[in-house]
Amino acid sequence: MTDATRNARRRFLHTTGTLALAAGLMPLAPRKALASLPDGRSLASLPDARKLTFDHTHTGEHISLVYAVGDRFVPDALTSLNGFLRDHYSGAVGVIDPQLFEVLFRVRRELATDKPFQVISGYRSPDTNSRLRTSRGGGVAKHSLHMDGKAIDIRVPGVALSDVRDAAKSLQAGGVGFYQGEQFVHLDTGRVRYW
Template sequence: MALGAAPARHLAFDHTHTREKIALDYAVDGSYVPAALRSLDHFMRDHYTGTVGQIDPALFDLLHALRLQLRQTTAFEVISCYRCPETNAHLKRTRGGGVATRSLHMDGKAIDIRIPGVALADLRDAALGLQLGGVGYYAREQFVHVDVGRVRHW
């Protein structure tokens, strides 16, 4: 996704597991800000092990587009982003269905989110409308999965 002409791309997140918060401009004048991306990599780390992965900046572009589509400035609540292979394998063994063996979370290309005050179905529909990657709807667990893999939904 092209960064476009916007002078700055801003995102804000609250992590539901670590209780950390972050708000920053991750791209300015059409270029990613390396220090901001490093901060986001750390923020989006595997909350089970503390392992820091590299998050694909296209995922932040998707989230920014989603924020604009929904006309929201509220922080995204992060349920899960990066997962190291060991965590992914453990979750697959212990959580039954819903955890892919080759999850895009392990590649820094997927995130599970919600936005306070936005109906989960509206978040899902906005993500589907963008056609920028995969969208999973987990109503019972109260989150939407978005990724920058191929366009698909479940």
């Protein structure tokens, strides 16, 4: 084995060990530790790190984090995203389908932008959904996937709404609704359909 091969193997084992340690410690890590590994490196510096950034139009909150590395989701990041995407009417926190973040990441890549997603609606409690159905003239589905944590309504500043819609449709990864008048695109991880 050459010195170069040994060094490459050593770096690989160190990175793999660090990732394993980070994955094991993530549920115990404080919220501010989401962005770094025990050795001080940023999660974003790892190969295959997937990051999302959001601004919430109703709460005024902002979040930017690595939610997955390779084929593993970062548990603490998912918990933070669940809280961020809570029902902004009632404060109820649901469990967001991690595959929804994968769809959003792919949409962002299709659009070739690093702009944050502006969130109009994430999780919606059954009570909120029922109230919105009766107050919005039928624009809210009775069995909305928002209640299952499988839907989000978004837009991207500086990107045409139709481009967001088209990028999402090109993935064929779930439902895509286009709401030009309300200025958002609905994305979900349900069956592939468009409206």
